[in-house]
Amino acid sequence: MHKYFQVFKLSLISEFAYRFNFILWRFRNVIQILVVFFFWNSVFSGQNEAVFGYNREKILTYVFGILVLRSIVLSSRAVDVAGEISSGNLTNFLIKPLGYFRYWFTRDVASKVLNLGFSVLEIALLYFLIKPPIYVQSDFLTIVGFLISLSIAVVLFFLVLFLVNSVSFWMPENAWAAQFLFIVIILEFFSGGIFPLDVLPSSLVSLFSYLPFYYLLFFPLQVYLGKVSYILMFKGIFISLLWLLILWFCLSKVWKMGVREYSAEGR
Amino acid sequence: MERVILIDKLVKEFVVNTKEPGFFAGIRSVFRPKKKRVLALDNISFSVDEGELVGFIGPNGAGKTTTLKILSGLLYPTSGLVQVLGFDPWEKNHKYLKNISLVMGQKNQLWWDLPAVETFELNRAIYEIPNRDYKRSLDELVSLLEVGGLLNVPVRRLSLGQRMRLELVASLLHRPRVLFLDEPTIGLDVLGQTKIREFLVDYNRRSGATMILTSHNMDDILNVVKRVIVINKGRLVFDGPFHLLVESFARKKVVKIYLSDSADIKKFEQYGKVVKVDFPEVVISVPRETVALTSAEILQNFPVADINIEEEPLEEVIKKVFKGGKVKDA
Amino acid sequence: MIKRIKRCFRIWLILGKMSLSLHLMRRFGFVVFFLGKMFRFFFFVLFLFFIFKRTGGVASYSASQAIFFFVVFHFISSLSQMFFRGIYTFRQQVVSGGFDLILSKPLSALFRVVFGSFDFIDLVTLPFFVFALYSSGSLLSPSLLDITFFLALLINSLVLSFSFSVLVVSLSLITLEVDHIVMIYRDLETMARFPVDIYGKGIGTILTYVIPLGIMITFPAKAFMGILDIKFVVLSFVFGLSSLFLSLKFWRFALKKYASASS
Structure with a gap:
């Protein structure tokens, strides 16, 4: 365990080494959130009734919730893995007595801690600047459900990201394209990172609810906002756990095949 | 003999922002940078006649590259007279730029992922080289540098030596009258260095182009040039035939x-x-x-x-x- | 003059041919990027459609107007990225010293740097945006004058976008933190997906005149709908021309600064 703690520490330090980049990256996050915030603010300024099951308070909480959940779920250093594989750097890890997944998960956690810290600060700052109404969940069981679904989301994202990174084993020069398509585009929309999914017709939403992306941001936030009943909450947790197992299984298979391919090529 | 390059009392001063460590110092330096003057060239004077091949040597940071950059119009001199082919390089008159070429050993103009011939075509358009001249130059350079089979290979697949020879082709297609070469053999293996050296001597003799060559590599100087200019810490230390340099110091x-x-x-x-x-x-x-x-x-x-x-x-x-x-x- | 333009155009074609061969070499990435861009576009339109259908309009704009604003945003941002792609790779050229070699050639360095790489992915997506522009625009039944103003303002937007590229390129000569400036601009640019007045008076004004997104994107779209006062049309052109002038001046300043900096 000690060595992973060292990895954690070093990760934090190296993030600080690029602090200027980091701060600008956070700045960009805030801007992105502000764009969405002002949009919804003006959608709801004309009317007081709920739309799509959101009132003004809940939709604005959704927007800020996305800022926090992004930093918990989507902050990651493991995006570099694709590059490690295609550049041949992976070899340095394969010969070390270190769990590769555990290593990157630790680095992810360091990144998440840092980003979470900053996003909390940003929210506090924005809260004082624009004084949005924020919905606070008080039901104990719901909060527990939220935390569970959030933990599942973290692991799910790690698995999805690593699966996408594995493309590098077979197409090293196209790894970035796969990352772009899956992480930047598809994941953003299907996870509710840009718009809450329930804006769409309910038939589409229920279709999406069988995809793993749904459980990264959208579902945990729905739970937090109290928009799902206990039964639906348990159903969602069950489906996401199922996905977790499926992806875990796939990843371990794909990774083994990938490493074999990698060694065969002698990169 | 015509004087091609004339430098008189050239001074170049850089203003450098000094960086202090620490985040807040970094922020502060954005608003109120601490400036320091560095004298890169201190009162340099020399001239080069047409067709000469001059070696320009000195330790790191002596001001060799700075001089070449001033001569090719990239840097603005602080004071002094600089004239090449009757032009002031800084004005970047296209008539002037069409008659010179700058080759830098570690920097490439060839497009990395494309075959070199594509960059040649681009240069043909940029330098407005007539079709017939282009073909003749290309054929001549290709055979002199022995790069015939490499023109259609993506540059990234070539060795450093092959790439450097193609860089030379790209830089010479427009038959520049004056050629500035900054460390053209850097990083090459012995064979690659020899090929480039032999080419430069040969090209100088054939084309009558005036050439200034900087190098770290003593073999470059020994085997290529007759006249050397030595600068150190921005000052001209020696200017004369190579054998005199050896006699007076050895x-x-x-x-x-x-x-x-x-x-x-x-x-x-x-x-x-x-x-x-x-x-x-x-x-x-x-x-x-x-x-x-x-x-x-x-x-x-x-x-x-x-x-x-x-x-x-x-x-x-x-x-x-x-x-x-x-x-x-x- | 004509001769110079002709020569620049010829060089532009050669550069375009070169970047096309680069694109063709990375066919897989090309397809993926194309699909990604299209997916993002259609999904966004889908969202906007359902949001506006349910809420019956936002800040006095109807659903079809909102979608038109969005399409105009994509169209203009795509056009400027297609032509002025060079700003994304320029910093690298400065750092590696490749820019020195460009500078020593008898061709305007600014031309080479800003127009130097043409983005064919955007060219392929363009027909879709033109179609989207046509189909969402025909719902708004513009007059011929509206369309004329729209097209003129579109050109003005490209002038503004060019000025912005010149600004970025010049900044890259002075400081190395330019990548972030570009990315932050791109984030801010997304605010113009919606008409900038929905952000309220304060932010709306900043977005119109300081980051000129309003002038670049919202104004042309509004002119198309016939809801832009003529004085704003005039103002847009004044703004476009003066930013062009200022940015070129800044480029010359930056070049001189670069020339006196240490290597």
Whole structure:
């Protein structure tokens, strides 16, 4: 365990080494959130009734919730893995007595801690600047459900990201394209990172609810906002756990095949 | 002979923002940068005639690259006169730029992922080279540099040496009258260096182009140029024929003796400095003037199997050049 | 003058051919990027459609107007990225010293740097945006004058976008933190997906005149709908021309600064 703690520490330090980049990256996050915030603010300024099951308070909480959940779920250093594989750097890890997944998960956690810290600060700052109404969940069981679904989301994202990174084993020069398509585009929309999914017709939403992306941001936030009943909450947790197992299984298979391919090529 | 390059009392001063460590110092430096003046070129004067091939040497940071950049119009001189082919380089008159070329050993103009011939076509359009001239130049350069089979290979698949030769083709297609070469052999293996060197000498003779060549590599200077200009810390230290440089700085010769039998090594000290003793080899360094006498005495007094008299290694000479002040103009 | 333009155009074509061959070499990435861009576009339109259908309009704009604003945003941002792609790779050229070689050639360095790489992915997506522009625009039944103003303002937007590229390129000569400036601009640019007045008076004004997104994107779209006062049309052109002038001046300043900096 000690060595992973060292990895954690070093990760934090190296993030600080690029602090200027980091701060600008956070700045960009805030801007992105502000764009969405002002949009919804003006959608709801004309009317007081709920739309799509959101009132003004809940939709604005959704927007800020996305800022926090992004930093918990989507902050990651493991995006570099694709590059490690295609550049041949992976070899340095394969010969070390270190769990590769555990290593990157630790680095992810360091990144998440840092980003979470900053996003909390940003929210506090924005809260004082624009004084949005924020919905606070008080039901104990719901909060527990939220935390569970959030933990599942973290692991799910790690698995999805690593699966996408594995493309590098077979197409090293196209790894970035796969990352772009899956992480930047598809994941953003299907996870509710840009718009809450329930804006769409309910038939589409229920279709999406069988995809793993749904459980990264959208579902945990729905739970937090109290928009799902206990039964639906348990159903969602069950489906996401199922996905977790499926992806875990796939990843371990794909990774083994990938490493074999990698060694065969002698990169 | 026409004077092609004329530099008179050239001074170049850089203003450098000093960076302090720490985040807040970094922020502060954005608003109120601490500035420091650095004198890169200090009152340099020289001129180059048409068709000359001049070696420009000096240690790192001496100001070689700065001079070449000023000559090719990239840098703005602080004061002094700079004239090449009758133009002020800084004005970047296209008529001027069409007549020069800048080759930098570590920087490439060839497009990395494309075959070199694509970049050649681009240069043809940029320099407005007429079709027939383009074909003739290309054929000539390709055969001189032996790159015939490489034109249609993506540049990234070529070795550094091959790439450098193609860079030269790209830079010479428009038949520049003046050529600035900044470390053209850097990073190449011995064979690659030799090819480029031979080409440069040959090209200089064929085309009559004026060339200035900077290098770290003494072999470049030794085998290519007749005239050298040495600068150190922004000052001109020497300007003249290469053999004069050696004569005026290499005051000593190196005598290598191979003994056939054991002898009292200490006795060698009376002739000069003993540089190395590794029986049967003894190396001593002897003043230039007395070398003939000394070797005769050694042959007489010691059991000598073989004796060799050599010049000091060039690197040593150059080191002395950098240490000493201005010696003499040729 | 004509001769110079002709020569620049010829060089532009050659550069375009070169970047096309680069694109063709990375066909897989090309397809993926194309699909990604299209997916993002259609999904966004889908969202906007359902949001506006349910809420019956936002800040006095109807659903079809909102979608038109969005399409105009994509169209203009795509056009400027297609032509002025060079700003994304320029910093790298400065750092590696490749820019020195560009500078020593008898061709305007600014031209080479800003127009130097043409983005064919955007060219392929363009027909879709033109179609989207046509189909969402025909719902708004513009007059011929509206369309004329729209097209003129579109050109003005490209002038503004060019000025912005010149600004970025010049900044890259002075400081190395330019990548972030570009990315932050791109984030801010997304605010113009919606008409900038929905952000309220304060932010709306900043977005119109300081980051000129309003002038670049919202104004042309509004002119198309016939809801832009003529004085704003005039103002847009004044703004476009003066930013062009200022940015070119800044480029010359930056070049001189670069020339006196240490290597």
